[in-house]
């Protein structure tokens with residue numbers, strides 16, 4: 001029975017594979033150029049590109065042998081083009097420049113010729129990869145951060161040798177361009193001062209790690225000398241040496257004058 005079920009399941013799967021064409025997945029980098037592929041057969045073509053996921057808005061149209069942009073949504077103004085010299089060969093691919101996070105989603109390529117109509121779907125994903133992870137210590141607090149990331153990043157701390165890190169306070173802030181800034185701070189406990197601290201920030205596209213080799217000693221004034229204190233200390237030492245030298249000179253002078261004599265009479 002189980003064997004028969006499996007065979008039926010496989011037949012159904014194969015059937016679906018053959019007759020329901022999956023959306024094409026395309027992944028592009030934030031602010032870069034991106035191509036959404038589409039092709040057709042026939043001549044005298046009408047092409048309509050729509051962003052279905054944003055309410056079926058018009059991205060780009062082409063008919064009567066030229067671009068028709070009067071109904072183009074203003075979000076796409078000046079950012080779209082077709083490969084004009086290749087349209088006659090069946091190439092209806094759309095080129096999108098300076099891609100934004102809002103461009104992410106599902107697109108439809110509709111083509112129509114005397115031979116018939118065709119619809120195909122593209123699923124566009126946008127990534128703003130992690131550029132740089134900074135780790136720094138200010139006072140007693142170690143902070144790890146990175147900016148301008150999409151999609152939402154993950155942040156993890158680790159130490160070498162390994163230890164339990166407590167109070168990792170992770171803050172993720174969305175920016176006006178729908179990217180994310182992320183940061184996390186921790187205060188090493190006094191027993192953890194010889195550890196190497198690492199922070200890793202990652203998204204589906206990439207991950208970056210930054211390491212702080214040795215935290216500074218705790219910043220409390222009883223253990224460290226302030227520059228002014230240091231100056232006072234050095235001043236004190238020099239002053240002391242001067243007093244000793246003067247005393248010695250006075251004693252030596254008194255000895256010459258015979259006020260002091262070491263030899264008994």
Ligand SMILES: *[C@@H]1O[C@H](CO)[C@@H](O)[C@H](O)[C@H]1NC(C)=O
Pocket residue numbers: 037038039083086090091092093
């Ligand atoms: C359309 O033309 C562009 C530019 O030459 C090419 O990169 C792309 O692969 C072509 N797409 C199709 C579907 O033919």
Ligand SMILES: *[C@@H]1O[C@H](CO)[C@@H](O)[C@H](O)[C@H]1NC(C)=O
Pocket residue numbers: 138139219220
């Ligand atoms: C130590 O702490 C004091 C006051 O909290 C601050 O003014 C000073 O800049 C700190 N020094 C260092 C080296 O972080």
Ligand SMILES: *[C@@H]1O[C@H](CO)[C@@H](O)[C@H](O)[C@H]1NC(C)=O
Pocket residue numbers: 162163164
């Ligand atoms: C970390 O904490 C867990 C439970 O809180 C404890 O079992 C484990 O021994 C700790 N490990 C270290 C290295 O302190």
Ligand SMILES: *[C@@H]1O[C@H](CO)[C@@H](O)[C@H](O)[C@H]1NC(C)=O
Pocket residue numbers: 169170171
């Ligand atoms: C976490 O960080 C935020 C912002 O820096 C701060 O307002 C909050 O008090 C912190 N929470 C803890 C538990 O440290």
Ligand SMILES: *[C@@H]1O[C@H](CO)[C@@H](O)[C@H](O)[C@H]1NC(C)=O
Pocket residue numbers: 147148173174175176181
């Ligand atoms: C995110 O980081 C950028 C670069 O440091 C900064 O200009 C921006 O104000 C930050 N946005 C938020 C919401 O924190």
